[in-house]
Each structure stands twice: as C-alpha cells, then as structure tokens.
Amino acid sequence: MEDLSLHILDVVENATAAGATLVEITIRRDQSRDLLEIIIADNGRGMDPEMAARVRDPFVTTRTTRRVGMGLPLLEQSAQEAGGTLALESQPGRGTRVHATFQDSHIDRRPLGDIAETMVTLLLGNPEVDFLFTADFGDEPTVIDTRELRAELGQTPLTAPDVLRLIRETIARGVASDAAADQEEDGGRNDG
Amino acid sequence: MAKLKIEDLKRIKESTKGTVNLRDGEYRVKVTVHMGTCGIAAGARKVLGAFRAALEESGANDVILTTSGCAGLCNHEPMATIEVRDAAPVKYIKLDEEKVQRIFQEHVIEGRPVAEYALSMGSETTH
Numbered sequence: 082m083e084d085l086s087l088h089i090l091d092v093v094e095n096a097t098a099a100g101a102t103l104v105e106i107t108i109r110r111d112q113s114r115d116l117l118e119i120i121i122a123d124n125g126r127g128m129d130p131e132m133a134a135r136v137r138d139p140f141v142t143t144r145t146t147r148r149v150g151m152g153l154p155l156l157e158q159s160a161q162e163a164g165g166t167l168a169l170e171s172q173p174g175r176g177t178r179v180h181a182t183f184q185d186s187h188i189d190r191r192p193l194g195d196i197a198e199t200m201v202t203l204l205l206g207n208p209e210v211d212f213l214f215t216a217d218f219g220d221e222p223t224v225i226d227t228r229e230l231r232a233e234l235g236q237t238p239l240t241a242p243d244v245l246r247l248i249r250e251t252i253a254r255g256v257a258s259d260a261a262a263d264q265e266e267d268g269g270r271n272d273g
Numbered sequence: 274m275a276k277l278k279i280e281d282l283k284r285i286k287e288s289t290k291g292t293v294n295l296r297d298g299e300y301r302v303k304v305t306v307h308m309g310t311c312g313i314a315a316g317a318r319k320v321l322g323a324f325r326a327a328l329e330e331s332g333a334n335d336v337i338l339t340t341s342g343c344a345g346l347c348n349h350e351p352m353a354t355i356e357v358r359d360a361a362p363v364k365y366i367k368l369d370e371e372k373v374q375r376i377f378q379e380h381v382i383e384g385r386p387v388a389e390y391a392l393s394m395g396s397e398t399t400h
Contacts, residue, residue, distance in 0.1 A: 087314070091310050094308055094342065151311075155310070198322060201325075205325065206306075206340030233282045233283070234282060237286045242329050243289065247281050247285065251276070
C-alpha cells in the first residue's frame, strides 16, 4: 500500500465484511511522544483466539475465492518499517480492534494519503454501516459520526453526492492542518 | 479544527427533497468496484472516484455505485462489474480513470459494453 489511507480502507473493508454495523476509525498524533496511531474497532463477528493468532500470517484468510489474506500483514509491515507495532484484540461475537502505531517522524513512515477519499469510498460501498471517524492531531479533533448525520438527514441518504462532498471537505480540512504540521517539521522544527 | 455544520446538512436535506432515492432493485445500472486488498493496492479507490465523478457529472439518477471484495482475479485488478438490468453483466479489468470515462459513457449511459476492456460477459450477477 502506498499510504496509510489505503491501509485504513483495506482493514475497514475487512471489518464490514465481518458483519460490523459500527466501525470506529481513529487517527491520532501525539507530538510529545512522536507517535502516530491508527485504531480501527468494529462490532463484527470477531475471531476466536486461534484465528486471531494466525491472522497475521499472510497465508490465512476467511475468504473462499483465494487462500491468502494480505491486509493485516501489510499493515503490520508498514508499522514495523516506521518503528511501530500492530496489536490485535478480538472476541467472537463482540468484534475486533486493530491498533497500529508508527514513529511519526520516522523516515519510512508512510504518508497519511487521502483520508477523505478513503472515508467517502467506505460510505459509498457500505451504506448500511455506521462510522465514527476521529482525526485527533492535538488540536480540537475532527469527528464524523454517521449516526448523527443520518438522524439529521432523515430520508436523504448519506451517499447523496452533496452529503459526500460535505463529508469529504470536512475531513480534508481537518487532515490538511496535519499536512501543514508535516511541512513545518520538514522545514525545521518549530516549537512555538 | 474542521467541523461539519448542521446548517449545511439541513440545506442539503431541503435541496434533495422530492428527488427519488434509489432503493435496491430500483436501479437501471449497478456498478460494482472490487475493493479487496489486491484491488486497493492496484488503484481501485481511484477507479471508484472516477466512476463517482462521471456519475455526478452525468446527473443520472438510475445508476448505483457500490463496492465488493476480491473477485479472485487479483492479477487483473482494478476491476469493476457493470450490471445493466436485463443484460449480461460485464467484468472490466485493469481499469484506470481514462477507461472508466469511456465505460461510463458507452456502457452505463448508452448501454453498449466496451468489449476491448472486458474480461468476460455474463459470468455472474448479484440480482
């Protein structure tokens, strides 16, 4: 995967395929600890301990169309390349939580990529699933809760072009301030 | 940081009042972009974005756009399946934004499959 937004898309597609009705996606940066975290928690069918232990093996998958599953192994590789880790918690019938960490300033830390496009893709492809998206870069977080949006929209679907555009712009603005922070770091650290 | 304004949602809700919301089974064309790990790594998100842009531009209200998992032909990704009601579904392979433009216009809008980008026709359907 070229960037972290594509990893998020991939892992969340797993969550919705596991029957999740709510997926919580959190991207968090803690500058004081030089830490970038991605947490994806779903209420899908979960995995038993045996499957959870084996799922990082690329030759394990629940799919029947082919016999290898690459999603989590690829994310783990990306985390490890940037001095981070991948933690997985899962309970049958309760859901799965994937927690990837990255050393934020690590030279091999992949860029965030187009997070807004990932969210729009997920909304379009999973109209029956709710998402709680949080981007927390140390300032006031950007939060999109589709349950609130649905209550507000009534009959208008979340996938209506105008709604998708609004969600896209909101997330892009929230993540843009992060891109600015990236540049600041590149151009010499500004502690002010 | 960025906030989604409730007034904006209300405005959208007002402006979409009276327009038809497609429910499953009411569409003329269904476009499915395969969004497995293989598809995503090969550029499926861009392909979906191109279909989304083409759909918005066309203003067509009888087309639904969705995603599915890996189709089992990972070396042919990015792929999309187009189902026109009462016609054989067509699987397109190795898509890019340019191919999507042409497929959208000729197949989705005009009903003529683009044979040169297709892998197979009539192999499966979701309805």
